[in-house]
Amino acid sequence: MAEKILITPKSFKNYKENAHKLLQEHGYEIIENNFGRTLTEEEIIEIAQDNVVGIIIGVDPLPANVLNQCKSLRAISKYGVGMDNIDLKRAAELGILVKNAVGTNSISVAEHAIGLMFASARHLPTVAAGTKAYGWERSIGFELTNKKLGLIGGGQIGKEVAKRAVGLGMKVTIYDPFFNDHEFLEKYGIQIEQDLTDVLKESDIISLHLPVTEQTKGLINEETLKLMKPTAILINTSRGELVDERALYDALVNNEIAVAAQDVYSSEPPKHGDPLVALPNFILTPHIGAFTQEAVERMAMVSTENLIELLAQREVVK
Ligand code: NAD
Numbered sequence: 001m002a003e004k005i006l007i008t009p010k011s012f013k014n015y016k017e018n019a020h021k022l023l024q025e026h027g028y029e030i031i032e033n034n035f036g037r038t039l040t041e042e043e044i045i046e047i048a049q050d051n052v053v054g055i056i057i058g059v060d061p062l063p064a065n066v067l068n069q070c071k072s073l074r075a076i077s078k079y080g081v082g083m084d085n086i087d088l089k090r091a092a093e094l095g096i097l098v099k100n101a102v103g104t105n106s107i108s109v110a111e112h113a114i115g116l117m118f119a120s121a122r123h124l125p126t127v128a129a130g131t132k133a134y135g136w137e138r139s140i141g142f143e144l145t146n147k148k149l150g151l152i153g154g155g156q157i158g159k160e161v162a163k164r165a166v167g168l169g170m171k172v173t174i175y176d177p178f179f180n181d182h183e184f185l186e187k188y189g190i191q192i193e194q195d196l197t198d199v200l201k202e203s204d205i206i207s208l209h210l211p212v213t214e215q216t217k218g219l220i221n222e223e224t225l226k227l228m229k230p231t232a233i234l235i236n237t238s239r240g241e242l243v244d245e246r247a248l249y250d251a252l253v254n255n256e257i258a259v260a261a262q263d264v265y266s267s268e269p270p271k272h273g274d275p276l277v278a279l280p281n282f283i284l285t286p287h288i289g290a291f292t293q294e295a296v297e298r299m300a301m302v303s304t305e306n307l308i309e310l311l312a313q314r315e316v317v318k
Pocket of ligand 1: 103154
C-alpha cells in the first residue's frame with residue numbers, strides 16, 4: 001500500500017500544484033482536507049489510520065492522544081511557524097520528526113503588525129465603518145513617527161517589524177532574553193532591553209512576536225497591563241494565549257491602555273457574544289498575518305520540502 005501524506009491547511013490548495021508534483025515524484029499519495037475547515041482530533045485520527053506517514057499541518061490539533069493513535073505517522077511538517085498545536089515532547093518520544101517552515105511568512109506577519117499599528121493610531125475600523133454608513137465622524141489620531149515601539153520577541157518576525165518601524169522613524173526597543181544578533185541592532189539603531197517591565201512602562205506601542213510556551217502563556221495579564229501607559233497600543237499577531245483576555249477587557253474598559261489590536265485569539269473564531277470583541281477599542285482580524293499570496297506559496301513549498309526531507313531521514317534511521 002502506498003504511503004500517504006495528509007495535507008490539512010485550507011490555503012495550501014491555492015498553491016498545491018508544484019507541491020503535489022513533488023510528493024508524487026517521491027511516491028507518496030496525497031489526502032487533502034476536504035472539510036473546508038480546521039480538522040478535529042477525531043477526524044485526524046480517522047484519516048491517519050489509512051497508512052498516513054506524514055502530515056503537513058496547519059493549526060489543526062496534534063496533542064499526545066492524537067499522536068498516540070496515528071500509528072504509521074513518522075513526520076510532521078508545520079505549514080508556518082508556530083508549533084503550539086503540536087505536542088512536541090510526545091512526538092519526540094514516539095520518534096516522529098517535526099519541522100516548521102522558518103521565515104516563510106515573516107514579512108507578511110510583520111506588514112500586518114505594522115498595518116494594525118496604523119489602524120489603531122487612526123481608528124481605521126471605526127471611522128471606515130462610520131463613513132460607509134454615511135456618517136462623517138472624524139476622530140483624531142496620532143503619528144507613528146517618533147513613537148516608542150517595544151517589541152517582545154526579536155526573532156524572524158520581530159526583526160522584520162523592527163526594520164520597517166525604523167523606516168517609519170519609530171524608536172525601537174527589543175525585549176528578548178535569547179537575542180544575540182548585535183550586528184542587527186547596530187545596523188538599524190535598535191535598542192535591546194533586559195527588563196520587560198521597562199519596555200512595558202515606556203513604550204507607546206507594544207507588539208508581541210514570541211512563541212506561546214508554559215513560560216509565556218498569559219504574559220500580558222492584569223499586572224503587566226497595569227504597567228503600560230494609558231495611551232498605549234497593544235498589538236498581538238503571535239498567539240491568543242499570550243494575552244489574558246479577561247484582564248485585557250478590563251484594561252480597555254477602564255482606559256488603562258488605549259487600544260488593543262489582535263490577529264489571533266484564544267478561540268478562533270471567538271465565541272459568539274464575547275464582550276471583548278464588541279469593544280470599539282479592540283481591533284480583531286481573522287488570523288490573516290501569514291495569509292498573503294507570497295507567504296502561502298512559500299509555506300506550501302517549504303513545508304512540502306521539509307516533509308520529504310524528514311521522511312528521508314526516517315529511512316536512514318530505520
Ligand atoms: P521566532 O522563533 O523566529 O522568534 C521568536 C522569538 O521569541 C525568538 O527570538 C525567541 O528568543 C523569543 N522569545 C522566546 N521567549 C521569549 C520571552 N519569554 N520573551 C521575549 N522573547 C522571547 O518566531 P517568529 O517566526 O518570529 O514567530 C513569532 C510568533 O509569531 C510565534 O508565536 C508564531 O506562532 C507567530 N506567528 C503568527 C502568524 C500569524 O498568522 N498571525 C504567522 C506566523 C507566526
